[in-house]
Amino acid sequence: QQQVKQSPQSLIVQKGGISIINCAYENTAFDYFPWYQQFPGKGPALLIAIRPDVSEKKEGRFTISFNKSAKQFSLHIMDSQPGDSATYFCAASMGTGTASKLTFGTGTRLQVTL
Amino acid sequence: NAGVTQTPKFRVLKTGQSMTLLCAQDMNHEYMYWYRQDPGMGLRLIHYSVGEGTTAKGEVPDGYNVSRLKKQNFLLGLESAAPSQTSVYFCASSYMAAGTEAFFGQGTRLTVV
Numbered sequence: 744q745q746q747v748k749q750s751p752q753s754l755i756v757q758k759g760g761i762s763i764i765n766c767a768y769e770n771t772a773f774d775y776f777p778w779y780q781q782f783p784g785k786g787p788a789l790l791i792a793i794r795p796d797v798s799e800k801k802e803g804r805f806t807i808s809f810n811k812s813a814k815q816f817s818l819h820i821m822d823s824q825p826g827d828s829a830t831y832f833c834a835a836s837m838g839t840g841t842a843s844k845l846t847f848g849t850g851t852r853l854q855v856t857l
Numbered sequence: 858n859a860g861v862t863q864t865p866k867f868r869v870l871k872t873g874q875s876m877t878l879l880c881a882q883d884m885n886h887e888y889m890y891w892y893r894q895d896p897g898m899g900l901r902l903i904h905y906s907v908g909e910g911t912t913a914k915g916e917v918p919d920g921y922n923v924s925r926l927k928k929q930n931f932l933l934g935l936e937s938a939a940p941s942q943t944s945v946y947f948c949a950s951s952y953m954a955a956g957t958e959a960f961f962g963q964g965t966r967l968t969v970v
Contacts, residue, residue: 747899749899752897774956777958779961784963784964785963785964786947786961786962786963786964787947787961788961789958789959792958794956832899832900836956844890844902844915845902846902846916847892847899847900848899849897849898850897850899
Protein backbone atom coordinates (compact mmCIF):
# COMPACT_ATOMS: atom_id res chain seq x y z
CA GLN A 744 0.00 0.00 0.00
CA GLN A 745 1.70 3.11 -1.26
CA GLN A 746 0.46 6.10 0.68
CA VAL A 747 2.50 8.69 -1.22
CA LYS A 748 2.65 8.41 -5.00
CA GLN A 749 5.35 10.35 -6.83
CA SER A 750 5.80 11.13 -10.51
CA PRO A 751 7.61 11.20 -12.81
CA GLN A 752 10.21 8.56 -12.07
CA SER A 753 12.81 10.49 -14.03
CA LEU A 754 13.00 13.95 -15.54
CA ILE A 755 15.39 15.67 -17.92
CA VAL A 756 15.31 19.46 -18.00
CA GLN A 757 17.48 21.95 -19.81
CA LYS A 758 19.47 24.47 -17.84
CA GLY A 759 17.27 27.45 -17.04
CA GLY A 760 14.07 25.49 -17.38
CA ILE A 761 11.43 24.62 -14.78
CA SER A 762 11.46 21.21 -13.13
CA ILE A 763 8.14 19.97 -11.76
CA ILE A 764 7.70 16.89 -9.60
CA ASN A 765 4.30 15.80 -8.37
CA CYS A 766 3.10 13.81 -5.37
CA ALA A 767 -0.30 12.60 -4.27
CA TYR A 768 -1.23 11.24 -0.89
CA GLU A 769 -4.11 9.19 0.44
CA ASN A 770 -4.11 9.67 4.19
CA THR A 771 -5.86 12.92 5.15
CA ALA A 772 -4.22 12.75 8.58
CA PHE A 773 -0.86 13.72 7.06
CA ASP A 774 0.05 17.22 8.21
CA TYR A 775 3.68 17.71 7.24
CA PHE A 776 5.00 17.44 3.70
CA PRO A 777 8.75 17.73 3.19
CA TRP A 778 10.87 17.32 0.09
CA TYR A 779 14.28 15.70 0.40
CA GLN A 780 17.17 15.99 -2.05
CA GLN A 781 19.68 13.19 -2.45
CA PHE A 782 22.96 13.31 -4.34
CA PRO A 783 24.69 10.07 -5.42
CA GLY A 784 26.43 8.36 -2.54
CA LYS A 785 24.89 10.68 0.03
CA GLY A 786 21.97 10.52 2.40
CA PRO A 787 18.80 12.52 1.74
CA ALA A 788 18.74 16.09 3.04
CA LEU A 789 15.75 18.29 3.72
CA LEU A 790 15.15 20.77 0.92
CA ILE A 791 11.86 22.43 1.78
CA ALA A 792 8.69 21.54 3.67
CA ILE A 793 5.10 22.70 3.95
CA ARG A 794 2.14 22.25 6.25
CA PRO A 795 -1.45 22.05 4.95
CA ASP A 796 -2.48 25.44 6.32
CA VAL A 797 -0.73 27.20 3.41
CA SER A 798 -1.02 26.61 -0.32
CA GLU A 799 2.49 27.60 -1.33
CA LYS A 800 5.92 27.96 0.14
CA LYS A 801 8.93 29.40 -1.64
CA GLU A 802 12.59 29.23 -0.73
CA GLY A 803 14.86 30.69 -3.36
CA ARG A 804 14.35 28.79 -6.61
CA PHE A 805 12.36 26.03 -4.90
CA THR A 806 8.59 26.23 -4.42
CA ILE A 807 6.10 23.77 -2.97
CA SER A 808 2.52 24.05 -4.19
CA PHE A 809 -0.06 22.33 -2.01
CA ASN A 810 -3.65 21.43 -2.92
CA LYS A 811 -5.40 20.06 0.14
CA SER A 812 -8.70 19.25 -1.57
CA ALA A 813 -6.96 17.26 -4.29
CA LYS A 814 -4.51 15.70 -1.81
CA GLN A 815 -1.60 16.69 -4.03
CA PHE A 816 1.58 18.66 -3.66
CA SER A 817 4.37 19.47 -6.05
CA LEU A 818 7.91 20.77 -6.14
CA HIS A 819 8.85 23.41 -8.68
CA ILE A 820 12.49 24.22 -9.36
CA MET A 821 12.82 27.47 -11.24
CA ASP A 822 15.87 28.28 -13.39
CA SER A 823 17.08 24.69 -13.01
CA GLN A 824 20.86 24.29 -12.81
CA PRO A 825 23.16 21.30 -13.43
CA GLY A 826 23.91 21.33 -9.69
CA ASP A 827 20.24 20.51 -9.09
CA SER A 828 20.77 17.10 -10.70
CA ALA A 829 19.83 14.69 -7.93
CA THR A 830 17.06 12.39 -6.76
CA TYR A 831 14.12 14.11 -5.11
CA PHE A 832 11.78 12.46 -2.65
CA CYS A 833 8.49 13.78 -1.44
CA ALA A 834 7.36 12.60 1.96
CA ALA A 835 4.56 12.95 4.46
CA SER A 836 4.09 12.45 8.16
CA MET A 837 1.37 12.99 10.71
CA GLY A 838 0.64 13.58 14.32
CA THR A 839 2.31 15.37 17.17
CA GLY A 840 4.00 13.86 20.14
CA THR A 841 5.03 10.86 18.09
CA ALA A 842 8.09 9.94 16.12
CA SER A 843 8.38 11.66 12.76
CA LYS A 844 7.74 8.52 10.75
CA LEU A 845 8.14 9.85 7.28
CA THR A 846 6.37 8.01 4.45
CA PHE A 847 8.38 8.58 1.29
CA GLY A 848 7.47 8.63 -2.37
CA THR A 849 9.43 6.47 -4.76
CA GLY A 850 11.74 9.27 -5.89
CA THR A 851 12.38 11.28 -9.06
CA ARG A 852 15.77 11.33 -10.67
CA LEU A 853 16.31 14.81 -12.11
CA GLN A 854 18.96 15.52 -14.70
CA VAL A 855 19.59 19.10 -15.74
CA THR A 856 21.43 19.36 -19.03
CA LEU A 857 23.52 22.22 -20.36
CA ASN B 858 29.92 18.43 14.35
CA ALA B 859 29.67 15.11 12.51
CA GLY B 860 25.85 14.82 12.51
CA VAL B 861 24.79 11.24 11.80
CA THR B 862 27.55 8.70 11.20
CA GLN B 863 26.97 5.18 9.92
CA THR B 864 29.41 2.29 10.17
CA PRO B 865 30.35 0.48 7.96
CA LYS B 866 29.81 2.19 4.61
CA PHE B 867 29.98 -1.02 2.57
CA ARG B 868 29.62 -4.68 3.43
CA VAL B 869 29.22 -7.97 1.61
CA LEU B 870 27.63 -10.84 3.53
CA LYS B 871 26.99 -14.44 2.70
CA THR B 872 23.46 -15.77 3.12
CA GLY B 873 22.90 -16.75 6.72
CA GLN B 874 25.61 -14.55 8.20
CA SER B 875 24.83 -11.96 10.81
CA MET B 876 25.97 -8.39 11.19
CA THR B 877 25.27 -5.16 13.03
CA LEU B 878 25.07 -1.70 11.52
CA LEU B 879 25.96 1.14 13.84
CA CYS B 880 24.44 4.60 13.76
CA ALA B 881 25.78 7.41 15.93
CA GLN B 882 24.47 10.96 16.22
CA ASP B 883 26.01 13.88 18.08
CA MET B 884 23.02 16.25 17.98
CA ASN B 885 21.37 15.01 21.18
CA HIS B 886 18.32 13.91 19.18
CA GLU B 887 15.63 11.88 20.90
CA TYR B 888 14.31 10.14 17.80
CA MET B 889 16.28 7.78 15.58
CA TYR B 890 15.26 5.73 12.55
CA TRP B 891 16.49 3.03 10.23
CA TYR B 892 15.36 3.10 6.59
CA ARG B 893 16.19 0.94 3.63
CA GLN B 894 16.35 2.32 0.11
CA ASP B 895 15.65 0.12 -2.88
CA PRO B 896 15.35 1.16 -6.54
CA GLY B 897 11.85 2.31 -7.41
CA MET B 898 10.62 1.93 -3.84
CA GLY B 899 11.82 5.06 -2.08
CA LEU B 900 12.84 4.80 1.55
CA ARG B 901 10.97 2.44 3.80
CA LEU B 902 11.07 2.58 7.59
CA ILE B 903 12.43 -0.55 9.26
CA HIS B 904 12.48 0.35 12.96
CA TYR B 905 12.61 3.51 14.98
CA SER B 906 13.22 4.73 18.51
CA VAL B 907 11.62 7.58 20.44
CA GLY B 908 14.29 7.63 23.11
CA GLU B 909 17.00 5.72 24.94
CA GLY B 910 15.89 2.20 25.74
CA THR B 911 12.87 2.25 23.37
CA THR B 912 12.33 0.68 19.97
CA ALA B 913 9.33 0.22 17.70
CA LYS B 914 8.54 -1.48 14.40
CA GLY B 915 8.23 0.42 11.18
CA GLU B 916 6.88 -0.59 7.80
CA VAL B 917 9.30 -3.45 6.99
CA PRO B 918 10.69 -4.85 10.28
CA ASP B 919 10.90 -8.57 9.47
CA GLY B 920 14.41 -10.00 9.58
CA TYR B 921 15.83 -7.06 11.54
CA ASN B 922 16.34 -6.21 15.18
CA VAL B 923 17.40 -2.97 16.80
CA SER B 924 18.68 -1.65 20.09
CA ARG B 925 19.03 1.82 21.59
CA LEU B 926 21.10 1.34 24.73
CA LYS B 927 22.56 4.83 24.55
CA LYS B 928 20.80 7.96 23.35
CA GLN B 929 23.42 8.68 20.72
CA ASN B 930 23.55 5.17 19.21
CA PHE B 931 21.02 3.09 17.29
CA LEU B 932 22.05 -0.39 16.17
CA LEU B 933 20.45 -2.41 13.39
CA GLY B 934 21.04 -6.15 13.42
CA LEU B 935 20.56 -8.83 10.81
CA GLU B 936 20.57 -12.23 12.51
CA SER B 937 20.53 -14.37 9.36
CA ALA B 938 21.06 -12.32 6.22
CA ALA B 939 19.06 -13.07 3.08
CA PRO B 940 19.56 -11.83 -0.50
CA SER B 941 16.31 -9.85 -0.15
CA GLN B 942 18.10 -7.70 2.42
CA THR B 943 20.52 -6.41 -0.20
CA SER B 944 19.89 -2.69 -0.03
CA VAL B 945 21.23 0.67 1.01
CA TYR B 946 20.48 1.35 4.66
CA PHE B 947 20.08 4.85 6.04
CA CYS B 948 19.97 5.94 9.63
CA ALA B 949 18.29 9.22 10.53
CA SER B 950 17.62 11.24 13.64
CA SER B 951 15.36 14.12 14.60
CA TYR B 952 15.19 16.40 17.61
CA MET B 953 11.49 16.52 18.07
CA ALA B 954 8.47 14.60 17.03
CA ALA B 955 6.51 14.60 13.81
CA GLY B 956 6.90 17.58 11.58
CA THR B 957 10.55 18.33 12.14
CA GLU B 958 13.63 17.77 10.02
CA ALA B 959 15.16 14.32 9.91
CA PHE B 960 18.95 14.25 9.46
CA PHE B 961 20.31 11.30 7.52
CA GLY B 962 23.62 9.51 7.56
CA GLN B 963 25.52 8.71 4.38
CA GLY B 964 24.24 5.18 4.12
CA THR B 965 25.52 1.61 4.28
CA ARG B 966 25.49 -0.39 1.08
CA LEU B 967 24.89 -4.03 1.98
CA THR B 968 25.09 -6.89 -0.47
CA VAL B 969 23.99 -10.38 0.55
CA VAL B 970 25.23 -13.12 -1.77
